[in-house]
Amino acid sequence: MKTFSINYHLFKREKEGIINIFLKENENVLNSFSKRRIMFKKNMDNRNEKENTIRDVANLAGVSVATAGRVLGGYGSASSKSVSAVKDAAAKLNYIPNGIAQSMKKKNTKTIGLIIANISNPYFSSIARLVEEVLAKEGYNLIICNTDEDSERELSYLRTLYEKRVDGLMIASALKDSESSEDEVLKMYKNSIPTIIIDREIPGIDLPTVTSDNFRGAYEATTHLIKMGHKKIGVIGSNISTLFRRVDGYKQAMEENFLTFDDYLISNKTYDNVSPGDVNEGIFATRELLKDPETRPTAIFPLNNLLTTGALIAIDEMGLRIPEDVAIVGWDDFDLAPLLKPPITVVKQSSYNIANIATNRLLELISNSSLSSEADKKVTLSTELVVRGSCGNKAN
Amino acid sequence: MKTFSINYHLFKREKEGIINIFLKENENVLNSFSKRRIMFKKNMDNRNEKENTIRDVANLAGVSVATAGRVLGGYGSASSKSVSAVKDAAAKLNYIPNGIAQSMKKKNTKTIGLIIANISNPYFSSIARLVEEVLAKEGYNLIICNTDEDSERELSYLRTLYEKRVDGLMIASALKDSESSEDEVLKMYKNSIPTIIIDREIPGIDLPTVTSDNFRGAYEATTHLIKMGHKKIGVIGSNISTLFRRVDGYKQAMEENFLTFDDYLISNKTYDNVSPGDVNEGIFATRELLKDPETRPTAIFPLNNLLTTGALIAIDEMGLRIPEDVAIVGWDDFDLAPLLKPPITVVKQSSYNIANIATNRLLELISNSSLSSEADKKVTLSTELVVRGSCGNKAN
């Protein structure tokens, strides 16, 4: 029995059909594994063969690689004769430059990473939409990473994005307040990639930030409920740093109005297989909060959009009436809010502004390595309380 | 007045502070433009300086670059002594490999491109969510591109993604039926990047496809409305290829029931500054369709989720009652559908299944260069009519 030594150069000669002949001749001797490896190599080689490089273009145009590069890349100058020869050749070969090689030399990738909890959350998806739109105009592409509020995953994404040498990073961090001061985390963020933090600050990390005024938004919503005569108000929201700020706003409003709040009114439990702040958390938490007619709050305030959806589902399920049995203020406005019976009062934050400001600052950071006005390194956008009909009025 | 020739080597000596001295000495002579250029160069050099390469790791570990690569990349073998020396060195230098250079050699980028109409459309965002999740487990990142149903933008994205040498492509194409046979388009799609078409077929392009059964979904919904006694049924949806299929399903159902449909019942107008199939199109089209009590249909069927939202908004605005004044079947289920008064009947398609099947096939395509079963190259998933209360019953 013969042995076969299939070396690299043999593969290279695939053009001349050598591998095919080789395969035919020895069909029964080769085991299927090595056959598969050879086929794979063939496929790869085929793929590569199709790919014309700038060298092919230069050859066909009868100029040097340098000149071809100058014409195609628009850098340096070339005679009009060279220009047309190269352009013709490129068109004929259907040449598409290799951006990887370009990135290698130019030290940029024209790619930005966006790290968020969950792209199917309308709040994040509308941010992503706008970020992508502004970025696309400047020639950047967007890589999207879903953390599901898991900081492990966030760190793993960060590492991958660094490896890919993205030109910039926009992060709605899953890091909890306690985690953010760890050394390793800091190291990741402090690496030299221009970074903008959105949606929530990362305590202890000094980077440009664009957030809503979470504290004030929650404070105003709670104050509104109090004005409408509610004294026992429940909030829903677990382990996300934004929500901590909102809970603080709630507490402040309660205290200022001399209202006490028992612990059970602040629902911040996490549930198995439910990521923090998700619809199901809203459903489960609302059920628990409202199940006992004796102790239940007269109003609830789910602290983000998905929790709001969950709360509405649970309330409907339980057959409770809004606002007679329980009033509600939601977080984030949504198209159908005015159509529900009754229409839902919400705290509205502008994903449009967050995305726009953050993206423009990121672009500024990328081109200048610094922000023009250090003064407003932290941008806080005010929220708006949109009063509709879901809070009732127990005051009159 | 002196002239300055600041050459490359001078920049390289920035470490020794030469540029800083140079800048100080000539502060008033340099115009701000050249100062900025010098600062930029400095910044770039600084950035690069920080970046440790595998060469630095090898030097520190006292081994060759090849050995360092073998240890860090996990290919080939190395002595345990080398392994620990290299690992220590890498950790000490906070070494993060350059994925660009790796891609250059390995001919892959571990990146997939997803081309969709609009990531802020819940249908697409839930697809994106799932695609990203499956992909992330296999070590791929996802670049997201919003076309807004504009085929020009789609082609431009395609080109960029080819330049970036993504390993695979998933496309819900904005191409209209008429455009898809153009030569240039075909050329783009026929390039050697593994590609899966989702959501809608591209006529004339023979690539693996995963779609819902749009025809049948619309046929069933229309049939349901007819069974409920509706004879004058309007549909809403403009220039998107999926919607053409749905219109066909509607027509078929109407014809089978010997119902005539005037042209005005098929609302397919486009509006300025409104991308096809968007909420505003739903609002505008519904207003027109329902404005005249004499001619208005007794039921409407908006052909996608955003159009459905728009229709609901318009109906509410006009003060019409569902289903007494107008019945409605929506496309795509949504969390709040059961909570509206009345609950909305919808055609439900499974973004979960589309995303899952499409992603797994793409991964298969990437690793095998072909699909195992050519037979089911085109996968069509059935839809489900979820009957709630928005269709009334004129039949009794």
Add this chain to the structure above:
DNA sequence: CTGAAAGCGCTTACAG
């Protein structure tokens, strides 16, 4: 197990 060297496909400083 290991190192020297080639090469991936570009860009660019240098020298005509």
Add this chain to the structure above:
DNA sequence: CTGAAAGCGCTTACAG
């Protein structure tokens, strides 16, 4: 205006 050559940071076939 143009070409030869170096180099970006890796991987890998080859030869010890």
